[in-house]
Amino acid sequence: MKKKFLILPLLILFILFLSGCGEIKITDYTFLTDSNGSEIVYDTGNNSVYYEIFVGAYSDSDGDGIGDINGLINRLDYLNDGDPSSGKSLGVDGIWLMPIMKAGSYHKYDVIDYMSVDSSYGTNEDMINLVNECNDRNMHVIIDLVLNHTSTLNAWFKTASKAISEGDYSNKYISYYSIVTEDQEETGKTYYALSNGYYYEANFDRSMPELNLDNEDVKAEISEIIRYWMEDVGVYGFRLDAVKYFYLGDDAKNIEFLKWVDSECQKYSDDYYLVGEDWSNDGEIASYYEAISCFDFGMSGSDGAITSCAKQYESVNSYVSYLSQYRNSVEIVNPDAILTPFISNHDMNRAAGYLSIKEGEMQMAANLYILTYGTPFIYYGEEIGMKGSRGTENTDANRRLAMLWGDNDTVEDPVGATYDSSLQTNGTVKEQKKDKTSLYNYYKKLLIIRKCNPEIALGEYTALNFANYTTFGGFLSTYEGRTVGVFHNTSYSTTLTIDLSKGTDFNFTFIAAVIGSGDATLSGSILTIAPHTSVILR
Ligand SMILES: [Ca+2]
Ligand SMILES: [Ca+2]
Known part of the structure; x- marks a missing residue:
């Protein structure tokens, strides 16, 4: 997971600063420019902004x-048109696709064939x-x-199930799964009956039998699956589902298995990204970082x-100390x-169901997590x-409804959705693109600000x-001797x-960016900041 960084743009910024250009503001969603008018774009490597997509509800081509x-593919320009300065894209650096492999359900977390794209989504060639x-x-x-x-x-599983029903207990696919006799069942795990006194572990749903990850044949299959998607298709990495369920109740074994997955990825690329779902408490999540990144x-x-701070249930002071403490616990x-x-x-x-856009809570929440470390996921x-x-x-x-494009896209809500569409009051993409005060344009500006101040993503926090x-x-x-200050008024x-000298000895000289409901000014150490507004100081 190498970190790339362009030093030249920072030199240019520093020269701009030395030349006494004073306050730099990012307006109209354009990048900072140097004295020649050239854009300043940074590469923060994997410390970049990702966007999670449920392909089945995003955009329909047929x-x-x-x-x-x-x-x-038709919507990629909406996400990133490849020109950071065009101002026409949201500006995300990566996408996470929820499962795309041939599966039994609409959400596709129950894979039938790991090597094929589900035909309702297209073909393997489409993925390439x-x-x-x-x-x-x-x-x-x-x-x-x-x-x-x-x-x-x-x-x-079909082969294993059939073999058991026929009394062919030596069939190799039986041991692909956690299949046991009744007296071998472990407490705390859920099992369903096969035939002839055998049961399979399935903690999520009876349609989702759990694999035996100790089986070397299963590991060989997984290795080939990783190789295929990384080498032949070219994906940059994986979001690993349900990692705490690998060996339910045994974190040490889960972490050991994730290290093995990581080592398999290393065989096929020296630059990749893995992030796991360990939906648990902070302490447990932190421990899994020994192997891979995990959602926080x-x-x-x-x-x-984030929401507690945006809605003032917690102070900003508590929020920033939480960021710092949690990060320290992970970096140990x-x-x-x-x-x-x-x-x-x-x-x-x-989130828009509990964070008000009209009152600025949603925008504040976005500031709080986009203007922070690591890889934020939208x-x-x-x-x-x-x-x-x-x-x-x-x-x-x-929770997985059709994207509201507001144009002629034929995508529909997934099977089983019951949400009342009259509750969607915040507008479509089409409407929000035209409105400079829209949430869409707010996110776009926020992502540019993050890109223009890479110390936020890469630096050591105080x-x-x-x-x-x-x-x-x-x-x-x-980061590398350069410091930014990130301040929020919730x-x-x-x-x-605020007299900043009451909280830090660092001397800020200009405002690099303002985002929120109002403006900010800096005079010496005195910062004046509007409500629901954040600033980046240098
Ligand atoms: Ca379709
Ligand atoms: Ca399991």
């Missing part, structure tokens, strides 16, 4: 109502085209890899660190860890304030103490005037 890979198109735009593609379980319709679930959800385990903040994903109610539709929650029908399909304020706080981030209505 009119069957199901989103597909060619539909996604997608990867090539993304590479042309300097975008990375990672795909969901579900190793804990397969579908009961997978040929491995403590940041996410309606009661997570792995000094090179790349953290993974996010607000919501496909298993959670959408869930598709978050950038336009799409809503969607389980509802009384208790269905995850409502949490500053402004404990006298509940709605104000910030941190320093230092107040709904109060402009604050």
Whole structure:
């Protein structure tokens, strides 16, 4: 996981600073420019912004109502047109595709064939085209890899099940799975009956039998699956599903297995990215960073660190000290860890349901996690304030609704969705593109600001103490001797005037960027900052 960095742009910025250009502001979503008018673009390697996509609900190319890979290819300019200064794209650096392999369900977390793209999404050739198109735009593609379980319709399981029913207990596919007799069942795990007194472990659903990851034949299959998608298709890495279920209740064995997955990826590329889903407490998540990056679930959800700060349940001071402490706990385990903040994903109610755009909460939450370390993940539709929650029908399909393009896209909500579309009040892509005050344009600006101030993503953090304020706080981030200050005012209505020298000895000389409901000024160490506004100081 190498870190790349362009030194020249920083020199240019420094020269600009020396030449007394004073306050630099990023306006109209353009990059900083040097004295010749050339754009300054940084490469922060894997410390970049990803975008999670449910392909089946994103964009439909053939009119069957199901989103597909060619539909996604048609929408790539929306995500990143390859020209950072065009101002026409959201500006994400990578995409995570939820499972694309042939599967039994609409969500495809139950794989039937690991080597084939599901026919409702297209072909393997389409995936190769997608990867090539993304590479042309300097975008990375990672795909969901579900190793804990397969579908009961997978040929491995069908063969195993048939062999047991025929009394052929030496069939090799039986030991591909966690198949046991009743007296071998372990407490805390869920089993379903096969025949002749045999049972299979399936902790998620009876349609998802769990693989035996100790089996060398299974590991050889996984190795070939990794090789195929990385070498032949060209994906940049994987999002690893349900890693704590690999060996349920045994973190040490899970971490050991993830290290093996990592070593397999190393065989096929020296530059790749793995991120795992360990939906657990902060301490456990941190321990998994020994093997791979993991989503930082403590940041996410309606009661997570981001929302708590954006809605003033917690002070900004608490938030920045949480960032710092959590990061330290991860870096003790792995000094090179790349953290993974996010607000919501496909298993959670959408953030715009509990964060108000009108009142500026959603924008503040975005500031809080995009203007921080690591690899932030945006869930598709978050950038336009799409809503969607389980509802009384208790269905995850409502969290994975069709992208609201507002044009002639024929994509439809997934099977089982019941969400009332009249609740989608925040507007479509088409509407928001035209509106400079829209959430979409806000996210676009935020992503540019992050790119233009790479110390935020790459630097060492110093949490500053402004404990006298509940709605104000910030941190320093230092990378290769250069320091930025990131400060937030989460107040709904109060402009604050703060003497920064009360919290830090660092002397800021100019405002590199402002984003929020209002403006900011800096005079000596005195910062005046509007409500629901964040600043980057240099
Ligand atoms: Ca389709
Ligand atoms: Ca398992």
